[in-house]
Amino acid sequence: MPTPTERVRACERSKIRVMFDLAEAADRDLVRLEVGEPDFDTPEHIVDAAAEAARAGETHYTSNAGLPELREAISETLDREYDVRYDPEQFVVTNGGMEALHLAVLSVLGAGEELLIPSPSWPNYWTQARLADGVPVEIPMPEETGYALDAERVIERMGEETGAVVLCSPANPTGQLHDPDEMRAVVDAAAEHDAYVIADEVYLGLTYDRDPVGLAALTDHPEHVLTVGSCSKTYAMTGWRVGWLGGPQEMIDEVTKIHESTTACAGSVAQHAAIAALTGPQEPVEEMYDAFAERREYVADRIESIDGVSAPTPDGAFYAFLDVDLPGSSLDIAKRLLREQDVVLAPGDGFGEAGEGKLRLSFANSLEQLEKGLDGIEAAVREN
Numbered sequence: 001m002p003t004p005t006e007r008v009r010a011c012e013r014s015k016i017r018v019m020f021d022l023a024e025a026a027d028r029d030l031v032r033l034e035v036g037e038p039d040f041d042t043p044e045h046i047v048d049a050a051a052e053a054a055r056a057g058e059t060h061y062t063s064n065a066g067l068p069e070l071r072e073a074i075s076e077t078l079d080r081e082y083d084v085r086y087d088p089e090q091f092v093v094t095n096g097g098m099e100a101l102h103l104a105v106l107s108v109l110g111a112g113e114e115l116l117i118p119s120p121s122w123p124n125y126w127t128q129a130r131l132a133d134g135v136p137v138e139i140p141m142p143e144e145t146g147y148a149l150d151a152e153r154v155i156e157r158m159g160e161e162t163g164a165v166v167l168c169s170p171a172n173p174t175g176q177l178h179d180p181d182e183m184r185a186v187v188d189a190a191a192e193h194d195a196y197v198i199a200d201e202v203y204l205g206l207t208y209d210r211d212p213v214g215l216a217a218l219t220d221h222p223e224h225v226l227t228v229g230s231c232s233k234t235y236a237m238t239g240w241r242v243g244w245l246g247g248p249q250e251m252i253d254e255v256t257k258i259h260e261s262t263t264a265c266a267g268s269v270a271q272h273a274a275i276a277a278l279t280g281p282q283e284p285v286e287e288m289y290d291a292f293a294e295r296r297e298y299v300a301d302r303i304e305s306i307d308g309v310s311a312p313t314p315d316g317a318f319y320a321f322l323d324v325d326l327p328g329s330s331l332d333i334a335k336r337l338l339r340e341q342d343v344v345l346a347p348g349d350g351f352g353e354a355g356e357g358k359l360r361l362s363f364a365n366s367l368e369q370l371e372k373g374l375d376g377i378e379a380a381v382r383e384n
Contacts, residue, residue, distance in 0.1 A: 043284035049276030066093025084214035097230030113163030119352030146312030170316025177315035205234030341376030
């Protein structure tokens with residue numbers, strides 16, 4: 001049986017946390033471009049709804065699956081925005097998208113079974129597989145295509161031990177939106193292996209160049225797809241911890257049983273805030289989206305103008321995955337930029353072996369700070 005240390009071995013990848021801690025300990029002003037959360041406050045009408053709910057006594061347990069009104073709002077939002085059609089009863093409301101992912105992995109991964117992870121990818125997937133006594137399997141995507149999903153690479157690795165594949169689109173850390181045909185092929189193959197595809201779609205509301213469509217709407221096998229979403233990124237609600245998991249009814253029923261034994265339910269006040277986020281005025285959300293889109297254009301144009309720096313143009317989310325012409329490992333380069341230029345970025349190899357030598361830049365920050373940060377990167381490359 002795996003020891004607790006073995007179960008969380010993937011946490012050793014948390015070089016991202018190393019840079020965060022170094023930045024927190026610094027006694028000077030830094031350009032913080034390593035953090036993956038919106039720099040906006042939660043819109044006022046959402047905060048007001050939460051305050052009203054708390055004062056009205058909505059401070060008790062909810063049903064394990066979440067408030068019926070919230071599950072109805074999630075169902076309607078995914079149908080309207082992403083063409084994903086689940087009944088409200090096919091959702092369980094979770095403590096953020098992170099718990100939704102954890103519950104999904106626990107539900108579909110047996111001991112010793114494999115979670116296939118196209119990379120570069122969010123490091124928590126490795127940890128979640130270990131916590132389920134499963135085996136995380138990294139499948140590097142080709143850098144020459146901007147880390148686009150290569151279905152053939154994933155399908156070739158599938159076998160009897162495959163329990164699930166996780167697909168994040170738009171992706172963290174690359175910002176790439178996966179091709180629908182490639183994702184469809186992965187789901188088809190997963191269905192043949194009686195496996196699942198966990199669709200991490202927490203960034204789907206931040207898609208820039210084409211209309212966002214959820215994976216469950218793209219496949220003929222939606223019963224093999226588990227959909228993860230969250231209020232955190234689109235609505236600037238990272239601290240409220242409200243996410244959801246949608247999927248086949250029988251699977252959601254089982255997930256809800258696990259949820260009851262772990263956290264019982266998402267916070268009642270936060271659930272009321274989420275209802276306001278999904279059903280209330282969307283103008284603040286549109287303003288945040290426009291700001292991210294403007295920053296994305298600035299970052300892409302600026303990177304193109306710097307000799308020695310390159311990155312695939314992000315299709316979504318708020319990340320650019322940089323190849324910076326400086327010597328050393330990802331962590332070495334990140335520490336050097338912090339030390340010499342006061343710029344903080346996330347080491348790319350924290351997102352898997354495919355990210356070695358790369359850096360993740362978050363443009364969830366002001367244009368002024370982005371300009372300073374890119375000035376620092378340019379200066380470091382020029383002086384090398």
